[in-house]
Amino acid sequence: MTLSRTRGTRDTTAVATAMLALVLAVGGCGSGSGGGQRAAPTPSAPAATGNGPYPTPSGPGEPPPLPTGSKGTPRGGTTRPGDVDQENADAVGRGALTVMWTFDTAIDSGPHDAGVRAADAGWLTPAYAKRLRTHRPRSVPGAQWREWAGHHASTIVTLEKAEDAAIPPDTGTEAWRQWAVNASPHGRDRWTGESTTVVAYVQLTRAAADQAWRVADVTVR
Structure with a gap:
């Protein structure tokens, strides 16, 4: 798959995939993550349908084996919830999106x-985390990922x-946020690739008003 600038590609199955536009894998499954029952956002802010955070590849063939995960720490490290104010929905949403879009082809x-x-x-919420861990990508990494990997690039x-x-306005247990997320690939050989930007809609939930926020779903367009 190649880096696409098409927004809002949707998957009708339980989970979806891709990388801001570099298609691949990490979708979730909509709203089943806790928090109160609320009306979904209007079409200008799509509901957390489990179609993100990345568009799904539609290539032919059988799904590859279930991924085993990264084999190390990405260049620049991994930010953790304890590094931010966990009662601040903005801080938690930012932190989660940063990690979800930090790719390191070396590992x-x-x-x-x-x-x-x-x-x-x-x-992430336990339910969303489980969906990401068990999601089976529908395609192997494509030409764009291979180009990045050739430069041992990270974003x-x-x-x-x-x-x-x-x-919707925040409640004590649910919040919605959106960010323009930009990822720029940089190779360990000093190569720099073209950056890509998408808009990510984030649903955050928590059990009570004095608890830490967690990301319950992400939808991209």
């Missing part, structure tokens, strides 16, 4: 490994808050 077999890394670091992730009046 990762594909983009799915970053989602597993976010789950293992503790950024530098930057986020810009993107406001949307259609997103």
Whole structure:
């Protein structure tokens, strides 16, 4: 698969995949993650359907074996929930997205490994973490990933808050956020590839108003 600039590719199955546009793997499964029952956002802020955080590849053939995960720490390290104010939904959402879009081809077999890394670091609800860990990518990494891997590239992730009046207001146990997520690949050989940006909608939940937020789902367009 190649790096696509098409937004909002959807998967009708339980989980979906890809990397801001570098297709592959880490989707979740919608809202079954705790928090109160609320009306879903309007189409300008799509509901957490489990179609993200990445668009799903549609290549032919049988699914590859279930990934085993990254074999190390990505260049720049992995931010953990304890590094931020966990009662701040913005801080938790930012931290989770940064980890989920930090790819390191020197240690990762594909983009799915970053989602597993976010789950293992503790950024996600148990239900969402389980879905990411057990998700089976529908395609092997494509030409774009192979190009990155040829340079032993990793991504530098930057986020810009993107406001949307259609997103529901926060409650004590549920919050919605959205960011423009930019990932720029940089090789260990000093190569720099073209960066890609998507808009990521994040659902965060917690058991009570004095508890830590966790990411319950991510949808990309």
